[in-house]
Amino acid sequence: DIQMTQSPSSVSASVGDRVTITCRASQGISSWLAWYQQKPGKAPKLLIYAASSLQSGVPSRFSGSGSGTDFTLTISSLQPEDFATYYCQQANSSPLTFGGGTKVEIK
Amino acid sequence: EVQLVESGGGLVQPGGSLRLSCSASGFTFSSYAMHWVRQAPGKGLEYVSAISSNGGSTYYADSVKGRFTISRDNSKNTLYLQMSSLRAEDTAVYYCVIHIAAAGIYWGQGTLVTVSS
Numbered sequence: 001d002i003q004m005t006q007s008p009s010s011v012s013a014s015v016g017d018r019v020t021i022t023c024r025a026s027q028g029i030s031s032w033l034a035w036y037q038q039k040p041g042k043a044p045k046l047l048i049y050a051a052s053s054l055q056s057g058v059p060s061r062f063s064g065s066g067s068g069t070d071f072t073l074t075i076s077s078l079q080p081e082d083f084a085t086y087y088c089q090q091a092n093s094s095p096l097t098f099g100g101g102t103k104v105e106i107k
Numbered sequence: 108e109v110q111l112v113e114s115g116g117g118l119v120q121p122g123g124s125l126r127l128s129c130s131a132s133g134f135t136f137s138s139y140a141m142h143w144v145r146q147a148p149g150k151g152l153e154y155v156s157a158i159s160s161n162g163g164s165t166y167y168a169d170s171v172k173g174r175f176t177i178s179r180d181n182s183k184n185t186l187y188l189q190m191s192s193l194r195a196e197d198t199a200v201y202y203c204v205i206h207i208a209a210a211g212i213y214w215g216q217g218t219l220v221t222v223s224s
Contacts, residue, residue: 043202043214043217044152044214046212049211049212055211091208094166095142095166096142096144096154096206097154098153100151
Protein backbone atom coordinates (compact mmCIF):
# COMPACT_ATOMS: atom_id res chain seq x y z
CA ASP A 1 0.00 0.00 0.00
CA ILE A 2 1.13 3.56 -0.68
CA GLN A 3 1.68 5.58 2.50
CA MET A 4 0.80 9.29 2.51
CA THR A 5 2.59 11.57 4.96
CA GLN A 6 0.97 14.96 5.45
CA SER A 7 2.46 17.91 7.31
CA PRO A 8 1.99 19.83 9.44
CA SER A 9 -0.72 18.10 11.47
CA SER A 10 -2.00 21.52 12.53
CA VAL A 11 -1.30 25.14 11.75
CA SER A 12 -2.43 28.35 13.41
CA ALA A 13 -2.90 31.23 11.03
CA SER A 14 -4.63 34.56 10.70
CA VAL A 15 -7.05 35.79 8.07
CA GLY A 16 -5.02 36.93 5.07
CA ASP A 17 -2.09 34.59 5.75
CA ARG A 18 -0.60 32.30 3.15
CA VAL A 19 -0.84 28.67 4.25
CA THR A 20 1.05 25.73 2.74
CA ILE A 21 0.36 22.05 3.43
CA THR A 22 2.56 19.28 2.09
CA CYS A 23 1.91 15.65 1.31
CA ARG A 24 4.52 13.01 0.49
CA ALA A 25 3.82 9.62 -1.05
CA SER A 26 5.90 6.57 -0.18
CA GLN A 27 6.27 5.84 -3.91
CA GLY A 28 5.62 7.73 -7.11
CA ILE A 29 1.98 8.43 -7.89
CA SER A 30 2.44 10.64 -10.98
CA SER A 31 -0.15 13.40 -10.54
CA TRP A 32 -2.85 11.22 -9.02
CA LEU A 33 -3.38 13.28 -5.91
CA ALA A 34 -6.49 14.93 -4.49
CA TRP A 35 -6.94 17.52 -1.77
CA TYR A 36 -10.05 17.79 0.39
CA GLN A 37 -11.46 20.27 2.85
CA GLN A 38 -13.60 18.95 5.68
CA LYS A 39 -15.67 20.85 8.21
CA PRO A 40 -17.19 19.24 11.32
CA GLY A 41 -20.17 17.01 10.59
CA LYS A 42 -19.75 17.27 6.83
CA ALA A 43 -18.43 14.96 4.13
CA PRO A 44 -15.03 15.85 2.67
CA LYS A 45 -15.23 18.38 -0.13
CA LEU A 46 -12.95 17.86 -3.13
CA LEU A 47 -10.86 20.98 -3.74
CA ILE A 48 -8.18 19.82 -6.13
CA TYR A 49 -7.87 16.74 -8.32
CA ALA A 50 -4.94 15.43 -10.33
CA ALA A 51 -2.56 17.45 -8.17
CA SER A 52 -3.40 20.86 -9.61
CA SER A 53 -6.87 20.87 -11.18
CA LEU A 54 -9.15 23.19 -9.23
CA GLN A 55 -12.65 21.82 -8.91
CA SER A 56 -15.58 23.86 -10.18
CA GLY A 57 -16.75 26.41 -7.64
CA VAL A 58 -13.60 26.28 -5.52
CA PRO A 59 -12.07 29.74 -4.96
CA SER A 60 -8.89 30.51 -6.86
CA ARG A 61 -6.99 31.21 -3.62
CA PHE A 62 -6.61 27.43 -3.41
CA SER A 63 -3.92 25.88 -5.58
CA GLY A 64 -2.10 22.57 -5.78
CA SER A 65 1.23 21.56 -7.20
CA GLY A 66 3.63 18.65 -7.41
CA SER A 67 4.09 15.29 -9.05
CA GLY A 68 5.78 12.01 -8.29
CA THR A 69 6.05 11.90 -4.52
CA ASP A 70 5.87 15.48 -3.27
CA PHE A 71 2.78 17.67 -3.36
CA THR A 72 1.64 20.99 -1.96
CA LEU A 73 -1.69 22.66 -1.23
CA THR A 74 -1.49 26.44 -0.91
CA ILE A 75 -4.13 28.84 0.34
CA SER A 76 -2.89 32.22 -0.86
CA SER A 77 -4.94 34.42 1.47
CA LEU A 78 -6.74 32.61 4.25
CA GLN A 79 -10.41 33.50 4.67
CA PRO A 80 -12.65 32.87 7.71
CA GLU A 81 -14.48 30.07 5.90
CA ASP A 82 -11.19 28.24 5.25
CA PHE A 83 -10.68 27.18 8.86
CA ALA A 84 -11.15 23.42 8.54
CA THR A 85 -9.23 20.17 8.26
CA TYR A 86 -7.50 19.32 5.00
CA TYR A 87 -6.62 15.85 3.69
CA CYS A 88 -4.61 14.57 0.78
CA GLN A 89 -5.47 11.28 -0.95
CA GLN A 90 -3.58 9.34 -3.58
CA ALA A 91 -5.63 8.00 -6.47
CA ASN A 92 -2.85 6.15 -8.29
CA SER A 93 -3.76 2.70 -7.03
CA SER A 94 -6.05 0.92 -4.59
CA PRO A 95 -6.24 1.31 -1.68
CA LEU A 96 -6.77 5.05 -2.15
CA THR A 97 -4.85 6.02 0.96
CA PHE A 98 -5.07 9.31 2.85
CA GLY A 99 -2.75 11.64 4.65
CA GLY A 100 -3.36 12.12 8.35
CA GLY A 101 -4.94 15.53 7.95
CA THR A 102 -3.98 19.14 8.69
CA LYS A 103 -6.18 21.23 10.96
CA VAL A 104 -6.07 24.91 10.07
CA GLU A 105 -6.95 26.90 13.17
CA ILE A 106 -7.49 30.55 13.94
CA LYS A 107 -4.45 32.28 15.44
CA GLU B 108 -24.27 14.10 -12.49
CA VAL B 109 -22.60 11.45 -10.35
CA GLN B 110 -24.64 10.61 -7.27
CA LEU B 111 -23.88 8.15 -4.49
CA VAL B 112 -26.44 7.56 -1.75
CA GLU B 113 -25.55 5.40 1.24
CA SER B 114 -28.10 3.73 3.50
CA GLY B 115 -28.32 1.05 6.14
CA GLY B 116 -26.50 2.66 9.02
CA GLY B 117 -27.79 2.65 12.56
CA LEU B 118 -27.25 1.48 16.11
CA VAL B 119 -26.06 -2.09 16.58
CA GLN B 120 -24.78 -4.02 19.59
CA PRO B 121 -21.19 -5.24 19.78
CA GLY B 122 -20.90 -8.54 17.95
CA GLY B 123 -23.85 -7.68 15.73
CA SER B 124 -24.17 -7.31 11.98
CA LEU B 125 -25.26 -4.61 9.58
CA ARG B 126 -25.39 -4.25 5.80
CA LEU B 127 -24.68 -0.92 4.17
CA SER B 128 -25.83 -0.09 0.66
CA CYS B 129 -24.71 2.57 -1.79
CA SER B 130 -26.99 3.39 -4.70
CA ALA B 131 -25.15 4.91 -7.66
CA SER B 132 -26.29 6.98 -10.62
CA GLY B 133 -24.93 9.36 -13.23
CA PHE B 134 -22.20 7.07 -14.54
CA THR B 135 -21.69 3.56 -15.90
CA PHE B 136 -21.54 1.74 -12.57
CA SER B 137 -20.31 -1.57 -14.02
CA SER B 138 -17.20 0.11 -15.45
CA TYR B 139 -15.61 1.30 -12.22
CA ALA B 140 -14.07 0.00 -9.04
CA MET B 141 -15.88 1.16 -5.93
CA HIS B 142 -14.61 1.96 -2.46
CA TRP B 143 -15.74 2.32 1.16
CA VAL B 144 -14.07 4.87 3.44
CA ARG B 145 -14.95 5.55 7.07
CA GLN B 146 -14.36 8.24 9.63
CA ALA B 147 -14.65 7.62 13.36
CA PRO B 148 -15.82 10.52 15.52
CA GLY B 149 -13.07 13.12 15.78
CA LYS B 150 -10.65 11.00 13.73
CA GLY B 151 -9.18 11.06 10.25
CA LEU B 152 -10.30 9.27 7.10
CA GLU B 153 -9.70 5.52 6.98
CA TYR B 154 -9.86 3.44 3.81
CA VAL B 155 -11.94 0.32 4.46
CA SER B 156 -12.52 -1.75 1.34
CA ALA B 157 -12.58 -1.82 -2.44
CA ILE B 158 -14.07 -3.98 -5.19
CA SER B 159 -13.19 -4.17 -8.86
CA SER B 160 -15.67 -3.30 -11.58
CA ASN B 161 -16.81 -6.90 -12.12
CA GLY B 162 -16.57 -7.88 -8.46
CA GLY B 163 -13.78 -10.34 -9.09
CA SER B 164 -11.20 -8.60 -6.95
CA THR B 165 -11.56 -7.15 -3.46
CA TYR B 166 -9.40 -5.36 -0.89
CA TYR B 167 -9.83 -4.98 2.85
CA ALA B 168 -8.02 -2.96 5.45
CA ASP B 169 -6.42 -5.13 8.11
CA SER B 170 -8.78 -3.63 10.69
CA VAL B 171 -11.84 -5.18 9.02
CA LYS B 172 -10.41 -8.24 7.24
CA GLY B 173 -12.39 -11.37 8.01
CA ARG B 174 -15.34 -9.40 9.41
CA PHE B 175 -16.50 -7.20 6.50
CA THR B 176 -17.49 -8.30 3.00
CA ILE B 177 -17.78 -5.94 0.06
CA SER B 178 -19.96 -6.83 -2.90
CA ARG B 179 -21.83 -5.22 -5.76
CA ASP B 180 -24.84 -5.80 -7.97
CA ASN B 181 -24.15 -4.20 -11.33
CA SER B 182 -27.72 -4.86 -12.48
CA LYS B 183 -28.96 -2.66 -9.62
CA ASN B 184 -26.13 -0.11 -9.64
CA THR B 185 -25.60 -0.84 -5.98
CA LEU B 186 -22.57 -1.38 -3.76
CA TYR B 187 -22.77 -3.22 -0.45
CA LEU B 188 -20.75 -3.62 2.71
CA GLN B 189 -21.75 -6.53 4.93
CA MET B 190 -20.35 -5.91 8.41
CA SER B 191 -20.29 -8.62 11.07
CA SER B 192 -18.69 -9.13 14.48
CA LEU B 193 -18.95 -5.38 14.92
CA ARG B 194 -16.83 -3.66 17.55
CA ALA B 195 -17.03 -0.30 19.27
CA GLU B 196 -14.09 0.85 17.16
CA ASP B 197 -16.16 0.32 14.00
CA THR B 198 -18.33 3.26 15.04
CA ALA B 199 -17.96 5.75 12.22
CA VAL B 200 -19.55 7.49 9.28
CA TYR B 201 -19.17 5.21 6.27
CA TYR B 202 -18.78 6.76 2.83
CA CYS B 203 -19.12 5.23 -0.61
CA VAL B 204 -16.49 6.60 -3.01
CA ILE B 205 -15.70 6.34 -6.72
CA HIS B 206 -12.66 7.51 -8.63
CA ILE B 207 -13.37 8.34 -12.26
CA ALA B 208 -10.02 9.01 -13.89
CA ALA B 209 -9.73 12.46 -15.51
CA ALA B 210 -13.04 13.43 -13.94
CA GLY B 211 -12.62 13.30 -10.22
CA ILE B 212 -13.37 11.51 -6.98
CA TYR B 213 -16.97 11.47 -5.82
CA TRP B 214 -18.33 10.77 -2.36
CA GLY B 215 -21.74 10.01 -0.94
CA GLN B 216 -23.11 11.90 2.05
CA GLY B 217 -22.24 9.06 4.41
CA THR B 218 -24.19 6.82 6.77
CA LEU B 219 -23.53 6.62 10.50
CA VAL B 220 -22.86 3.27 12.15
CA THR B 221 -22.86 3.23 15.94
CA VAL B 222 -21.74 0.10 17.76
CA SER B 223 -22.83 0.26 21.37
CA SER B 224 -24.70 -1.72 23.99
